Every structure is written in C-alpha cells, then in structure tokens.
Amino acid sequence: MSIDPSTGLVSGWEVRHSRTRNLPYYFHPATSNSSWEPPAGTDSDLLKQYMATNYSQKNTAVPNTAPGTGNGSGQKIRVSHLLIKHRDSRRPSSWKDANIERTKEEARAILEGHQAKIKAGETTIGDLAVSESDCSSARKRGDLGFFGKGEMQAEFEQASFALENGQVSDIVETASGLHLIERTG
The missing domain is CATH 2.20.70.10 (Ubiquitin Ligase Nedd4; Chain: W;)
Incomplete structure (x- = not known):
C-alpha cells in the first residue's frame, strides 16, 4: 500500500x-x-x-453552491465545537457515555475548565474535542463543516455567525448541551 x-x-x-x-x-x-x-x-x-x-477558505464565507440550503444569502461558515452534555440535554447520551447523569452546572464547570486551558494557549478545541466532546464530531476534531443560516439551532447559529475567523466563543447553551465554538472558515 x-x-x-x-x-x-x-x-x-x-x-x-x-x-x-x-x-x-x-x-x-x-x-x-x-x-x-x-x-x-x-x-x-x-x-x-x-x-x-x-x-480552507481565507475569507470568512464561501459561496452557497448547494441549492435550497441556507437563508438565501449564500453565506456559509465553518466551525468546530466542543459539546458537553448534561442530564437535561435533549439526548443525554453520547459516543462515550450511554447515560449522561451530570447536572448542567457540572457540565458548565467542565467546559469552563476546558475554556481556561484554551485561553491559556495550552490546548485547542480540536485537540480537546477528540476525547472530551459529547458530539460525534469528536472523531473529526469537532469540525461540523460548512453551514448556512437556518441549518443549526438558533443559539448555536447566532453565536457562530457572530465570531470572526479563528475566534472562540464564550459558553453557548442549546437544547443539545453546552458548547465552545471556534469559527474556522
């Protein structure tokens, strides 16, 4: 081979x-x-x-070439994220834990610890996502690919589109759990 x-x-x-x-x-x-x-x-x-x-796109948006997707603006962005679920998440299970029992407060504390390491330059969302994220995107270092408006949960989308390329969000809460989001394209 x-x-x-x-x-x-x-x-x-x-x-x-x-x-x-x-x-x-x-x-x-x-x-x-x-x-x-x-x-x-x-x-x-x-x-x-x-x-x-x-x-990779050097600018912050790529043309929307898939018909019928997005909000018609044509703007698509790419993000990676780190998801920590809790027992009140809409699906309190993940690839690494069949039954998530932690509280939302415990999930927030975990994510705040990860956030501090990212801010200190000790690690990246992608590095942490591989082992710590409760999303199946963990196998892709948290990469969710390109998406346009109207394709993600409203809170996630709003936070993602508000970021500059390379910027990491504060903690974002959705029905799925708690996220740190990094805009990558």
Missing part, C-alpha cells in the same frame, strides 16, 4: 467535493467506494496540509 505524496491518501483514493453537502469526501474510482472519513492507512499530516491548501 503506497501513499500519494501530494494528498496523503492511500494510492487510488482521491478527494472530491459533494455538491449536495458542500463538503469534501474521499472516492476510489476503481471500486466506486466513497467515504466521508479518510481511508485506512492515510497519512493524516499530509492530508491536513492538502486540505488546508485546497479546501
């Missing part, structure tokens, strides 16, 4: 762009296999460099 030095992907795989979701995905033309996740054996450091060069 060889690695493509330009993408970091296992030979035969390529990055394509979904017009429906406005997100990159991985495709193997010879087998017609496709996946939202990089194929096994991928060199993640090379892939990150390739994706940063070819799929």
Whole structure:
C-alpha cells in the first residue's frame, strides 16, 4: 500500500467535493467506494496540509453552491465545537457515555475548565474535542463543516455567525448541551 505524496491518501483514493453537502469526501474510482472519513492507512499530516491548501477558505464565507440550503444569502461558515452534555440535554447520551447523569452546572464547570486551558494557549478545541466532546464530531476534531443560516439551532447559529475567523466563543447553551465554538472558515 503506497501513499500519494501530494494528498496523503492511500494510492487510488482521491478527494472530491459533494455538491449536495458542500463538503469534501474521499472516492476510489476503481471500486466506486466513497467515504466521508479518510481511508485506512492515510497519512493524516499530509492530508491536513492538502486540505488546508485546497479546501480552507481565507475569507470568512464561501459561496452557497448547494441549492435550497441556507437563508438565501449564500453565506456559509465553518466551525468546530466542543459539546458537553448534561442530564437535561435533549439526548443525554453520547459516543462515550450511554447515560449522561451530570447536572448542567457540572457540565458548565467542565467546559469552563476546558475554556481556561484554551485561553491559556495550552490546548485547542480540536485537540480537546477528540476525547472530551459529547458530539460525534469528536472523531473529526469537532469540525461540523460548512453551514448556512437556518441549518443549526438558533443559539448555536447566532453565536457562530457572530465570531470572526479563528475566534472562540464564550459558553453557548442549546437544547443539545453546552458548547465552545471556534469559527474556522
């Protein structure tokens, strides 16, 4: 199994762009296999460099190319987040805990601890999300991809669109739980 030095992907795989979701995905033309996740054996450091060069936006918005999405303004942004759920969340379970029993106050204290580490420059939302987030996006370092207005919970959307690229929000409360949000594009 060889690695493509330009993408970091296992030979035969390529990055394509979904017009429906406005997100990159991985495709193997010879087998017609496709996946939202990089194929096994991928060199993640090379892939990150390739994706940063070819799929990161230098401005704060990208055109809305998916028909019927967003609010018609065409603006889409990208964020990563760290979600801490509590027993009153709309679904008090996660990939790492089938039954979340913590109170909202306990969840806030956990998130405040993470927030302090981020502000001190000790870690990032992406680094923490992998092991600490109660969202399934943890496997993607908290990355939720691009979205437009009207596609997320109102509180989450409002906080996300208010951020500058690279800025991290204060704690945001939604029906899903408590979030720290970083605008990444």
